[in-house]
Amino acid sequence: MNTSKISKKNWFWILQLLGWGIPGCLIMYTKFNYEKTLSQTYIVSEAILFTGAGILFSSLLWLLIRNKILIEIISVRVIVRILLIYMLICLSMTIFVEALVYLLYVNIENKELDRSLNDYILNFINISVILFFWLILYFSINSILRAQKGKVEGLQLKSTLRESQLNTLKGQINPHFMFNSLNNIRALMLEDVHKSREMITKLSELLRYSLNSNKVDKITLEEEIEIVNNYIELSKIQLEKRLRYHEEIEEGILDIEIPPMLIQMLVENAIKHGVSNQIGGGVVSLKIRTENNNLQIEVHNTGELKESGSTTRIGLQNISERLRLLYGATSFFELKEEGNEVVARIKIPLDE
Template structure:
C-alpha cells in the first residue's frame, strides 16, 4: 500500500490524492479477501485441527506464503489503473520499495489466519464436548437400563419361590400373593423406562411388596411408615425404596427367629429428600452375599445425581438404618 510519506510534498501532488488512497485501500482489501479463500479452502479440506502434524503446519505456512506471492503479483497491475486515473501519471517504484509492503500485508494475513484457526479450535472443542456429553449420557442410560434389568428378575424370583412354597399350604393366601405380585410386576414394567417417579407411586409398590412378604413372614414381620406429606410428590428413582425394604427383610428380619420391625420414613432436611429404612438386627458380613441390591442403589444414585446424593448403612443400638439423601427435583 502506498503511503503519503513515500511521496514528497510538492505542487505536483494532485488534489484527489486522498480519493486514490481510498480506492487503493478498497482494492487491497478486496484482493486480500479473495485470496484468503485459498487459505480457508486448505484449512477446511486438508488441515485437521484436532490431529495435525508438523508437516501440516509447514504446508499451511507454505500456502500462506504462496497467497502472498500471488497477492503482490496481482497488486501492482491492479493499482496502476487508479494511479494513472487519479495521479495523472504512473509512479515508478523500485523492487525494494515494493517489497517493503510485504511485511505490512503479511501481518494482515497472519492476524486473519489466527482468527480463523481460533474459531476452528473453539468449534472443535465445543464439538468434542458435545460428543463427550452424548457418550456419557448414552453410557449412563445403558448402565441404568442394565441396573433396572437386575431389579425385576431379582424380586420376581424371590416372590415366585414364596408362592411355590405356599401353594400346598394355603391356596387363598397364594392367590392373594399372586394378585399382589401381578400389581408389583405391572408397576415395574410400566416404570422401567423412566428414571424418576413420584414418591407416592413408589409407596404403592412398597405396600404390595410388604403384603407379599407378610404372607411369608406371617407374624414375624411388622411394618411401620412415617411419610411426610411434603415428600409425596418428590421425584425419586423407581423401585429404590422397594430395594431398601427388600434388603431389610432379606438380611435383617429373615435372620431373626422372633422376627422384627421395619420402619420407613421420609423427610425433607437441608433442601434434600431423606429416605430411611430401619430394621431390627445387626450388620452381618456374609461371604455368600453379593450385596447386589446395595451396589445397585449406590450406582443408580451416582449415575443420576453424582456427588449430590449419598447412601449410608449403619447399625445403631441393634437396629440397621439405611439412609438415602438426594437433591429435590
C-alpha cells in the same frame, strides 16, 4: 442445522469485509492526506482493489488450509505446510496487487508507474503482516468454536452416558423373589383361592412397576410406598407371622418424588438378608420424614449386618450409584448396624 451453517458463512464474509475493508480505508485516508498528486478516482480504485484482493486471497488461503490440512492433528509437518501455503499466498497476492495497481495507474493517471525494488518488498511485507494476523485470528476463532463444540458434545455425551447408566442400574433392580412368590402363590391356591388371586394381582403390579421403572427417573413417594406394601404382602405368604412391618411417614409428603424402586430395594434387602435369616423372624420399619430441606428415609430391620452376599453388595452399590448420578454429592446413603438392628439411611435434597 441449515440456518446455523448459513449464519456461520455470513459471519465469515462479514469479518472478511471488515478485516480487509479497514486496511483499504487506511490506504485511502493516507493517500488522500499525503499524496496530493494522485487523483481521487485512483485512490478509491486502489483501496477497493486492495480490499477485494485481500478477501480473494485470504479466502483461498482458508480453502487450502481447510481442505488440504487436517488442523486437528498439530505437528511439525502440518506447521511447515501451513507456512509454505501462507508464503505462497502472500507472494501471489503481492504480484496480483502490483500488476493491477500498475494497470490502474497507467489507465487513470495516464503515465508510467515508477516503482523500485524496495517498494515491492515493502508491499510484500505489508501484505504478509496483514495475512499473518488474519491467519492468527482464523485459528483463534476456529479453536474457540471447536472448543465450544467439544464442550457441547461432551455435555451431550455425559448426559447420554448418565441416562444409559441410570437405565442399566434400574434394569438390574428387579425383584429377586418372583420365582419363589409364584411357587408360594401356587401352594396358597389350594388353601385360599381369593387370597391367591389377590396376591397374583399384587405380583403383577410389582412386576409392571419394575419394568416401567426404566422409563422414568422419579416417581412419587405414594406410588413407591404402594409397591412396598405389595412386596410386604407377597413376602408374608412365605414368612407369615415371622415378618412384621411398620411405617412412620410424615404427613403431607407423599407427593415428593424419589428414584423408582429405591425404598423397595432397601425393604427387600432388609427382609432377604435380615428378617428371613432370623429363626423367630423380625421387624422391618420404614421411617420417612423431612429435615433441613432434605428427605430422610430410614429402613430398620432386626438382625446383623453381614458383609457376605454379592447380591446384597450389588443392590446397595446400585442404590449409591443411582443417587450419585441423580443428585451428586448432595445425597447421602449409609448402611450400618446399630444395637440389634441394621439401619439403611438415605438423604435426598428437596430442592433438586
